Amino acid sequence: MNILIIGSGGREHCLAWKISQSKLVDKLFAIPGNAGISQIAVCENISCSKENFGNILQFIEKNGIHLTIVGPEAPLVDGIVDYLSKKGHLVFGPDQTAAQIEGSKVFTKKLCMSHDIPTAKAEFFNKSELDKAISYIKGLKENEFPYVIKADGLAYGKGVIIAQSKEELLDALDGFFIKNRFGKSGQDIVIEEFISGFEVSLLCLCDGKKLIPLDLAQDYKKIFDGDNGKNTGGMGSYSPLPFIDEVLYEKILNKIVLPTFHALKDENINYTGVLYAGIIVRGNEPYLLEYNCRFGDPETQVVLPRLKNDIVPVLLDCARGSLRDIKLKWDDEKTVCVVLASKGYPETSSKGDIISGLEEIKSKKDVFVFHAGTKKDGDKTVTDGGRVLNVVAKADTFKEARILGYEAIERIGFNGMQFRKDIALKVEETL
């Protein structure tokens, strides 16, 4: 069968890599893809914006695509699954109503609050309620800060601000409602309590009726070592998570993920595709931070290399709404992913810088280089975005995986390359 992957990041390269190993696949395509994906799939440079859904449809029909897998959230929130399904095509991903789980923070928060799913307490305001929002903030107790303010809509990791004082929260509110920093996405906001703890990502494959959880991963969101600096799309990840015991895992599943899935069903929402739960653990209690409606990036890059099953039948089952009772099997080995980012990231990104060392790494066993923001420029591979490459290493222990990964990184270079040196450091001594 022919499969199309929509997207151009490290997550999509990793998906393409995993799918290309399936005997079920004849030809693999990607829209728009990147320099790495183009080594294993035929890439077509069509943007994934709503205006181009018609062009994507034409491509699907011309190339006899049997299954389309949508990577990024924006086309899902814009309704690409509804559009292609109505034309008779099989698509992996939630429809527009279901994608609200990521597309609207207000929707998700209200869903969780009305179904007693543990999450930070929140208040909601529309742009027309500026005075009400200001009085609410002025009434908060200074000793209960920080508070978190979030844009309702998609903001690519930038729409969440942690305010340490009333002044900072009022300033952030001004950014949302007066300066319009987030455009339409920031017309509605959520102000919620801050929960401190450690974060866990649980990605589940869903067919509308049931779900299968993938193995856990942890993401590093801050740009600098020690979790300092600005938030990013993710600077690294590792899997599995040695500090999550069975009791905590069952709580995540039974208090958060399954109740959400059932709550969606109660609202007549048929959730298919990936339900990605971003969890924060305080003490031994998990709380829902946010849901995403797609594979995590860079979590996918550490989870899929540990999956022993062929992923294609599972994705097909989810898209068809008929997930069999499949037992997923996982490598005991540990994976560590380090993101190499371009100069200026996350505020800006540098494009067109030549990347060296990629050929040397190709021959290294258990090191995978998934491309994110790259493109071909003649016979050279150049940077083309904020997150440029994901170096993933797999080994018996986290310590070995870290050594393998960071050794590989020493061979790679491009102008202004930045990366964190502490990915999976805290689990290095665990087995």
Ligand code: GLY
């Ligand atoms: N790793 C964060 C995300 O995929 O949104």
